[in-house]
Amino acid sequence: MKLKDWYSKNKKCFSLSELNFIFKNFGIDSLVYLDKSSNQILDKSKIKKLNKIKEDKSRGLPLALSLNKEDFFGFTFKVSRDTLIPRPETELLAEAACKLINQNNLGKVLDLCSGCGNIGISLDKITEVDSRIYLSDLSLKSLITAKENTINLGSKVKIIASDLFSGFKFDNFDLIITNPPYVKSENIKGSLVYEPRAALDGGKDGFKFLRKIVEDGHRYLKQKGYLIIEFGYNQKKPLQKLIQLNNHYKIIEWIKDYGKNWRGVILQKRR
C-alpha cells in the first residue's frame, strides 16, 4: 500500500494537525506533498503501526499516547501513560517564565510538578541566561521519562524527587513555575482517564495543591522571587482570594489561554 493511499482512506478520522504530527513521525513533513505526489510504499510494519494509531484514536486514546510523543515549545517530548501530556496553554506560562528569566537574569529556577520535564527542559534550552534549572515531581516514573527527555534533548537540568517543596531549602529559587494537579476529582473523566490520576486530581474542590503552593511557595523563593502557577479555567476568582488572603505576594500578571480563559498567574514575593 502507498502512504498516500492510506492517507486518502483514513484522513477523515483525524484532524489535519493530528495527521501532520503522525506523518512527521514517519519522516514526512508536508501533507500537500503526500496528497499529490508521494508514491512511498508502506511496509507491513508501518501499515500495522498506522492502523493501530487509527484504532487507538477510535477508542478515545489521545494521539500523544499512541505515538508516545508530544510537541511542546517546538521540542518533541517522550510521554507515556505515567506522565501528563503537555498542553498548548502551558506553553504560554513557559513563555512568560522565559521572558522573566531573560529580563531579570534569574539564576535558579524550579519546575515544580514537572511531569515529563516539558517546562523546565524547554526553559533550559531556550533562555539566554545561564540558569540552573531543577525539575521535581513525586512520581518516579515521571522523573524517569523526564531524565530520558533531558538526554534526548541535550539539556542539563537537575532532577529531584520531592513531595512538593519537601526536598528543598527555604529562600532558594529566583523563580518557581508550576502546573500542579488542579482538576476536581469528580471531573476526571472522558479522555482524561488515560492520563495518571495523580497528575490531574486536585481533590474535591481542585485546590488541594494550589492551596499548598500559594501558602508555602513564598518560603522557597528568594527575596522578590517569582511564582508562576497554572490553574483551571474557572479557578481564577478563588485563587485570587487565596493569594490576597495569603498576603505574601504581589500579583504581577494574569495570563489567558488561547481560548481567552484565565489560566495562569505571575506572582512576586513581597520581601
Ligand SMILES: C[S@@+](CC[C@H](N)C(=O)[O-])C[C@H]1O[C@@H](n2cnc3c(N)ncnc32)[C@H](O)[C@@H]1O
Ligand atoms: C498537571 S501535571 C504537570 C506536568 C507538566 N509539568 C506539564 O505541565 O505538562 C502535575 C504533575 O504533578 C505531579 N505531582 C502530583 N502530586 C505531587 C506532589 N505531591 N509533589 C510533587 N509532584 C506531584 C504529578 O506526578 C504530575 O507529574
